Structures are given as C-alpha cells and as structure tokens.
Amino acid sequence: MGDLNKLGLAEARDKLRSRDLTSVDLTQACLDAIEGAGALNAFVHNTPELALEQARAADARIAMGDAPDMCGLPLGIKDLFCTKGVPSQAASGILKGFVPEYESTVTRNLFDAGAVMLGKLNMDEFAMGSSNETSVYGNAVNPWRRGNEDTALTPGGSSGGSAAAVAADLCLAATGTDTGGSIRQPAAFTGITGIKPTYGRCSRWGVVAFASSLDQAGPMTKNVRDAAIMLETMCSHDPMDSTSADIPVPNFEAMLTGDIRGKKIGIPREYHMDGMPAEIDALWAEGREMLKGAGAEIVDISLPHTKYALPAYYVIAPAEASSNLARYDGVRYGHRATLAQGDGITEMYEKTRAEGFGHEVQRRVMVGTYVLSAGFYDAYYNRARKVRALIKKDFEDVFAQGVDAILTPATPSAAFGLGEMSEADPVKMYLNDVFTVTVNLAGLPGIAVPAGLDKQGLPLGLQLIGRPWEEGDLLNTAYALEQAAGFVAKPAKWW
Numbered sequence: 001m002g003d004l005n006k007l008g009l010a011e012a013r014d015k016l017r018s019r020d021l022t023s024v025d026l027t028q029a030c031l032d033a034i035e036g037a038g039a040l041n042a043f044v045h046n047t048p049e050l051a052l053e054q055a056r057a058a059d060a061r062i063a064m065g066d067a068p069d070m071c072g073l074p075l076g077i078k079d080l081f082c083t084k085g086v087p088s089q090a091a092s093g094i095l096k097g098f099v100p101e102y103e104s105t106v107t108r109n110l111f112d113a114g115a116v117m118l119g120k121l122n123m124d125e126f127a128m129g130s131s132n133e134t135s136v137y138g139n140a141v142n143p144w145r146r147g148n149e150d151t152a153l154t155p156g157g158s159s160g161g162s163a164a165a166v167a168a169d170l171c172l173a174a175t176g177t178d179t180g181g182s183i184r185q186p187a188a189f190t191g192i193t194g195i196k197p198t199y200g201r202c203s204r205w206g207v208v209a210f211a212s213s214l215d216q217a218g219p220m221t222k223n224v225r226d227a228a229i230m231l232e233t234m235c236s237h238d239p240m241d242s243t244s245a246d247i248p249v250p251n252f253e254a255m256l257t258g259d260i261r262g263k264k265i266g267i268p269r270e271y272h273m274d275g276m277p278a279e280i281d282a283l284w285a286e287g288r289e290m291l292k293g294a295g296a297e298i299v300d301i302s303l304p305h306t307k308y309a310l311p312a313y314y315v316i317a318p319a320e321a322s323s324n325l326a327r328y329d330g331v332r333y334g335h336r337a338t339l340a341q342g343d344g345i346t347e348m349y350e351k352t353r354a355e356g357f358g359h360e361v362q363r364r365v366m367v368g369t370y371v372l373s374a375g376f377y378d379a380y381y382n383r384a385r386k387v388r389a390l391i392k393k394d395f396e397d398v399f400a401q402g403v404d405a406i407l408t409p410a411t412p413s414a415a416f417g418l419g420e421m422s423e424a425d426p427v428k429m430y431l432n433d434v435f436t437v438t439v440n441l442a443g444l445p446g447i448a449v450p451a452g453l454d455k456q457g458l459p460l461g462l463q464l465i466g467r468p469w470e471e472g473d474l475l476n477t478a479y480a481l482e483q484a485a486g487f488v489a490k491p492a493k494w495w
Helices: 009-017 023-035 048-063 105-112 160-167 184-190 224-234 278-293 306-327 345-356 359-372 377-400 426-433 437-442 471-485
Strands: 043-046 074-078 116-121 173-178 193-196 216-221 264-268 297-301 405-409 446-453 459-466
Touching: 009 023, 009 048, 009 224, 023 043, 023 048, 023 074, 023 116, 043 160, 048 116, 074 160, 105 173, 105 224, 116 160, 160 173, 160 184, 160 216, 173 184, 173 193, 173 224, 184 193, 184 446, 184 459, 193 224, 193 471, 216 224, 224 446, 224 471, 264 278, 278 297, 278 405, 278 446, 278 459, 278 471, 306 359, 306 377, 306 426, 306 437, 359 377, 377 437, 405 471, 437 459, 446 471, 459 471
Parallel strands: 074 116, 074 173, 264 297, 264 405
Antiparallel strands: 043 116, 173 216, 193 216, 193 446, 405 459, 446 459
C-alpha cells in the first residue's frame, strides 16, 4: 500500500470505484510521502486533518454511488488560490497571517466534486518568477538531479511547488496558474504534464491576481489523461468573474482517441532561436516526426511578431501587477509595519510594502508604475498593447489557414541550478518565458508534454498551442504525442 501515492488520477479513480482502495488509504499514503519530503520544500501549509476528513466524506460518497471523477483524489493546491480557513499567502510576506473566509471558484469546483486537499504548495511570490526562488518560504527544489551531481535544481516557476510535488509523487495532481508560462515551464522542467486553458475557461475569482488579462488556472498532472479529467472539473462559467466565458465544458477525457490523422500541425519558423541548445532543437525535430508518424500533416508557418512578445509581456504584466498590488497597504489585512512615533499613513504604506514585498515584486511594481506614468504611457504601455493585438492576429491568421495546433519547444533549456541565474541580471531569467508568453498574450490554450531526457538525464518538454476553446482537440493531439514519445522516466529518490 506504500506506493499508492504513485498512482495517477485516472488509475486511482478506477481503483476507488472498484473498491480496490479507499480515499483514506490513498490520502494517508500522500501525507506520509509529504512528511518525508521536506528537502523539496514543495508543501508550505499542510492540512492533514482536513485531508482525512475530506477523504472519509469521499469514501462515503463513493459507497453511495455518487462519485464524480475527482472524488476521493488527493491534490496539492498552489498558494495563489484562496482556500477557506487555510493560510493563503501567495508566497509573500505581505500576506502573512491572511486566512480567507471564502473559497476560490476553482478550488470550490474541485472540492464540490469530492477532491481532497493535502495542503498549499510553494510558488514564486505573487507568481512573479521562473525558478521558485522569490518565495517567502524559500526555494522549492526539483526532485530531478543532473547525472550524479548533488546540485539543487529549480523546479521552474511560478508553479514550482506544484511541479515538484507532482513529479515526486507527493500528490496525484496539483493546481497551477499560468501568466506567462508558469504551468508549462515547470511542467517541462520536472517531466510532468501541464495545460493552460483558453483565457476565461477557468474562473479567476479567489485567485490572487498578478496580471489580470493574462492569469489563468490549470492542472498539473502525471499524464495527459489526468490533465483532461482535472481540467473538466476546474472549468466553469462564473458570474463572479467578468472574464469567465459562458461556454459549455465538454468531457475532455472522452475526446482522447489518439487519432490525429489529417490534423495540420504548424511549425513556426520564428521559434528557431539563435543559440538554442542542440538538444532542444533535436527534440523539436523528433516531435515533428512523432506527430507525422501518427498521421498529422506538418506545415511551416510564420508568426512574424513573435520577437516582440517578450518585451511586450514585460511591459503589460508589470503594469497590471502594479495596479493589482496597490491593494496591499497594511490597512485591511496581512502584514503591517511597526511605525515610529509621528509616522502617518504614507509612512505606513511605504514601510509595509518595503518589508512585505520581495525584491522581484518590488522590481516589477516599479517597472509597471513607470510604464503607466503620464510621460511614458503611450511610449510603453499603449505600444505594448498594440503589439499584443498583432501577436493575437498572427495566431488567428495561422488558424484561419486550417492549422489545428502549433508545435514548439516548451523551454529554452532543461532545469538549471538554483542560484545559477543571478538576480543581478533579471533579463536572463525572463528569457525562460520566450516560448510561452505568446500563448498568454493571445489568450490561447497551451500544453507542455514531457518528451525526452537531455544528456544529463533531465526531462525536456514540448509545447502544443491550440485554437481558442478547443482544449479537447489540443489534449487529444497531446495524447498522441505522449503515446509516441513514451516518456516514463521518474526522478531517482534522494530526498
């Protein structure tokens, strides 16, 4: 029974339905795994009592025959999701002590379906980062290692704790959020599957905001089938979120046939970056052959404004962040600085924000405030918005030509060592998002699928980008790629 935590969602679901195991046993196996994995620093707020209570309720529900797909399945929840009665800090010192009295729509959907919460997961502060090194809880650590080295590697960011927990079998799956690649990049770094759905598919209500026009929740799972199962439960129309789409949610799992014959897969020439590692380029070529072998037609396409995506993203995202983070002032909730005699409201704001926000959050707030200022609004923010519209049109033009999905690398490298990307050069870190930010700017669905190992034994992923609202078709293409790649590698346990 000790290996129950290694099950995926689909396999565990079927065993629960056939009464081969109970949710309590499954949950306890995950809790035991979490207890022995402190070195990964993936879980930051454990909720074992709540988990076992939910598991017992799930077992009773299954026994009565009232069991949705997610019923009884233990999950980790990224610390960006507000969870009623459980600390929800967004990995920031400024929200220390904040315990919501409400539940985010996504987690409510999961819990209403009978899912079990094991605890809250580490992440970059306010989801700002690509390596999980900006967290108030300290770094999350990738369970993978380079060859025989002991170097601690990043699990990616911002959903690094989610990625590490799923890859290390501490939970069966986890929630993540993706503003510029924060589901797909960590999924690729840890050898798991992560999908960012179309903007508006999952409600943002109750998810701590970073950049409101880019943020989107999604599942991080052990395979594509699990992603389909969990995504269906996470999605819903929500009147509490004005950007939530009132579009029916299909049965994504039922769409996984693996048949992609006649599908047209685009290969964007602009993603052939100078200095791209040979291993990434080779994997991309292998991915093309895998999809071709499955019956898809491979076509060259152009997304001409791709080169402007990263600078546009790093104007728009900080601008929205500076607006969203203005609410953290020490007045209503969270951290409040100790004031000296004579200090007024302005000093309280300044000291609270200086103490509560980490360096990367401060940097982005300052950049965002600058690009929104009267003298630079047109030069930076408005220009970035125009570039975003052009990037979106590039994708629309390609899809209008009959392309069903687009294949690209997920990341420009395998996981790098913690501390190897110096804070003195944040732009180098920002380049990690080079293949993923276009998807957020255009509001499209994108999925990262593990497809191979590099020469040091680290996982590498490929990304598929789909048409808006066609996650089912995208998941099916990803399923065909997953079957062709046959990726089954797992990290050797050292923690």
